Amino acid sequence: MLRSLHLFLLGFGVSPFHHCKPRSLASLPKIASLPKPALSAFPLGVFFPVSNSTSGGIFGAFRMSSAGSEPNPDADTGSAATVAPPVVHKPKVSFCQACGNPTKQIIPDGEEKVRAVCTVCGRIHYENPKMVVGCLVEHENKVLLCKRKIEPSYGLWTLPAGYLEVGESAAEGAARETLEEACAEVEILSPFAQLDIPRIGQSYIIFRARLKTPNFSPGPESLECQLFALDDIPFQSLAFSSIIVTLKMYIEDIKAGNLKFHYCTINKRPGASPSDLRGFDVDYYLHS
Numbered sequence: 001m002l003r004s005l006h007l008f009l010l011g012f013g014v015s016p017f018h019h020c021k022p023r024s025l026a027s028l029p030k031i032a033s034l035p036k037p038a039l040s041a042f043p044l045g046v047f048f049p050v051s052n053s054t055s056g057g058i059f060g061a062f063r064m065s066s067a068g069s070e071p072n073p074d075a076d077t078g079s080a081a082t083v084a085p086p087v088v089h090k091p092k093v094s095f096c097q098a099c100g101n102p103t104k105q106i107i108p109d110g111e112e113k114v115r116a117v118c119t120v121c122g123r124i125h126y127e128n129p130k131m132v133v134g135c136l137v138e139h140e141n142k143v144l145l146c147k148r149k150i151e152p153s154y155g156l157w158t159l160p161a162g163y164l165e166v167g168e169s170a171a172e173g174a175a176r177e178t179l180e181e182a183c184a185e186v187e188i189l190s191p192f193a194q195l196d197i198p199r200i201g202q203s204y205i206i207f208r209a210r211l212k213t214p215n216f217s218p219g220p221e222s223l224e225c226q227l228f229a230l231d232d233i234p235f236q237s238l239a240f241s242s243i244i245v246t247l248k249m250y251i252e253d254i255k256a257g258n259l260k261f262h263y264c265t266i267n268k269r270p271g272a273s274p275s276d277l278r279g280f281d282v283d284y285y286l287h288s
Helices: 004-011 169-184 241-258
Strands: 064-066 066-073 105-106 115-118 130-139 142-148 162-163 186-197 202-211 220-228 261-266 280-286
Touching: 130 169, 130 186, 130 241, 142 169, 162 169, 169 186, 169 202, 169 220, 186 241, 202 241, 241 261
Parallel strands: 130 202, 186 261
Antiparallel strands: 064 066, 105 115, 130 142, 130 162, 142 220, 186 202, 261 280
């Protein structure tokens, strides 16, 4: 995931990659109409259960095993007992960004949460979740994954994704991240999933996309890039819970022949690593 310097360089037609074609952000991305999905038969294994409720429903709490995913036998899918404890956010701003003086953690008048408040000028420093955007790139019934060259989750596979930058739309950011991490120019097809992870303060938006040309190669943050058939996706070597959940939902949609838009929250268990297959539950699952 490259930051504002790379955006600056790209804006002037200077590529920060030796092996990636320069591209202006002004051309990212072209939004296409939603095509009818190609249907194929895939050996899917066992997937987490989905409620049949027409109002959206809820994923049953689940845990992953080396054989795939399986329902958690200790979970009551109708109660909140399986959900991780509520996140109690502790402000991380130690010094005022306006005057540089120390802050203190207090509940300001008229509010209910602890905030970082400047001890001199009284400015309240609000901390908000970060938006992560990425692409689920489809090509000939396969999806494009990148093996990470950076921490966290070095050496594990992920969809091309990263933090949204100021001044770009979510779709533009997703296409930019795909260009940076996989040197792949894509056409955005449709939003596919939004996944909120309250414990770490992140919200993911993943778009379906397709390659404009069948060309891709590792960017500076990727060890390699590869197209995977759905039954060959390395679920035991995926980098993040958000990627695991997104790909499971996508495979279920392909199996059913009906691509939907999905929303859910991912409840990380305290102390779980980003790639811990047993370190999260899925709740509040809704779909179109």
